[in-house]
Amino acid sequence: MARPTGKVTLEDVAAEAGVSLATADRVVNKRAGVREKTAARVNEAVLKLGYRPDIAAARLARNRSFRFAFILPVGDNTFMTQLTEQVGVTAAWLAGQRAFIDTLHVDVFDPDVIGRTLERLPRYYDGVAVVALDHPRVRAAIDDLTARGTTVVTLVSDVPNSRRFHYVGIDNPAAGRTAGTLMGRFLGGKKGKIGIVAGSLALRDHAERYFGFNQVIAGEFPKLEILAPVEGRDERARSEAVTKRLLAKHPDLVGIYSVGAGNRGIASAIESAGRSADLLWIAHELTAYTRRFLLLGTLDAVIGQNAGHEARSAGRVLLAQCSGERIVPDQETIGIDIFVRGNIPAEPAFAAPVETRGLAVAGSAGR
């Protein structure tokens, strides 16, 4: 039994079709300048021999390399730190694929800062991944980049009406609905008020989660009453303060849905009110902190997104688009993770197995 290797080269196809390598290449890559009849012969040969292009050889011969900018938030938000780490890992991986990432950190709460960053982005970038703010100036900047041929993907937070090529992130309304379903079911028919603590409802992802949550609670759990959202700006101290006020004002509060970050502050507020055990609390993002609150029982469920998956996906999508390769759509769908006490992954939650081999992964901004 011979070992069928399956190895069929373009050369074989050319021979079979009785044309030269160059012509076979033109046909296979749909380049112009080949007679119908010749093309047909080549296509026949492709089918007959079961030819599949060798991606490694194609990449090598094309000899193109790419440069991408990743624009991430400044600050100490734990999830964003994970994301930054994972972008580093992705950069190391991409470097082996002739693609190079520069990471820039900006204040994403400020549309002008992020808009300006995009507007001034050096032209040598083939692609950019940006944790965006849905604002006209940002949208315009994205559209301009797209117009000049730079591939733009939005990361974690989308700008739906822009001309961005792709959005890498979870379906936030669905995440909110999931939180709503869990909240309603965990409360098992109990009657009471639900508090909402968001970072800022001006952030599209927060607003969308709130929307989805509301939808489910209003539609399926009429005994629950959602209070007006309070904003903690994703900061620990401020989140603690607003949560404290919420708890003091509504002694009959049965649940809290934390839409954004600042969960350490919320935990403090809940604990100092002595409500750890009975108050139902659902939050976003699995970090070292939410993980602990989940184990302690203060936090009842976490809705998560996988930072590693998001970073890799952004890198893959940019690379594929710039180099004209196909992606596997299923692989680029970022799922909503749900964590309860039973399925908390082993420490450290999604920590990065960084292996950068002496490479400076994060170049500075303007270089």
Add this chain to the structure above:
Amino acid sequence: MARPTGKVTLEDVAAEAGVSLATADRVVNKRAGVREKTAARVNEAVLKLGYRPDIAAARLARNRSFRFAFILPVGDNTFMTQLTEQVGVTAAWLAGQRAFIDTLHVDVFDPDVIGRTLERLPRYYDGVAVVALDHPRVRAAIDDLTARGTTVVTLVSDVPNSRRFHYVGIDNPAAGRTAGTLMGRFLGGKKGKIGIVAGSLALRDHAERYFGFNQVIAGEFPKLEILAPVEGRDERARSEAVTKRLLAKHPDLVGIYSVGAGNRGIASAIESAGRSADLLWIAHELTAYTRRFLLLGTLDAVIGQNAGHEARSAGRVLLAQCSGERIVPDQETIGIDIFVRGNIPAEPAFAAPVETRGLAVAGSAGR
């Protein structure tokens, strides 16, 4: 501002170190036969220039290709059908990476069949992915394959004490614990009996899920009593029969945990008993059917695993191991998915975007 391409080749490194290409290559790839001092000079140059090997070029030059066998269950189990489809998609992708997959379908409930299949596997396979049964004969066959240099990964169901290189699948005890947590919380302090419907407790994944479920219910929800498991062999008719009996015998049943397949049968039993609305039912795998039961409210939560992710992961791990490339461990961790009414993905659930371009993806068994 010049565009720094980051493109540093081995040739550059060799020049910088004052050695030849071949020597630089030996050092970089840790091959023997280079003096300490020379190696040091090369390593210095690597660091100084920030050299990263070009994977595409390496693959091309190595000019190796691989052949893998995927051993999957026969039968019409919906999840396994998804998996088969996804293995097809993976095969199409791998074909572009000089790796070729043959798919074999065997009766995984029979240790002798699967053992024999492994024992007789042609030597030209560089790797095999197998949905295994944890049985001595199977374990021995896996160990023999490993001993002769064939890389073995277990898929979906593990054989932990074998010498398999890697397990691609979810953490089943954790999946069971998750089901337990959801069951307990959704029942919100209610008292009553829980029925367990498994395919067969001789299957390691089913046994592990049952174990994890038990652990959580016994430890955290003392008001719930778990009944002795009944087995439906993952078949629709049989699952319906055992569930009917369960419901008839225990009118005070408050929940059912379906550990394996056969969910259409379980649904029929629940419906004909008129318990769709009040009985809490948790099952595994998101299929067209469980999706519908979830939407209808008969089913309250689904614990899932992503067949596409598993198929790709198995392919990547085999390819990486056989070609000596690194993997990103984080990417190869298969997470436990949880679906409730709020986060059911759009139809068709994980359907395959098949794009095989005229390639016969699934070769027949003995070829």
Add this chain to the structure above:
DNA sequence: GTGAAAGCGCTAACAC
């Protein structure tokens, strides 16, 4: 329209 030929960056065989 079509073909010949020069690489792309690396590996591996062989020579020194």
Add this chain to the structure above:
DNA sequence: GTGTTAGCGCTTTCAC
């Protein structure tokens, strides 16, 4: 120990 060299399969000029 170290260097030279012939490819790997494809893309891309540049002739014809």
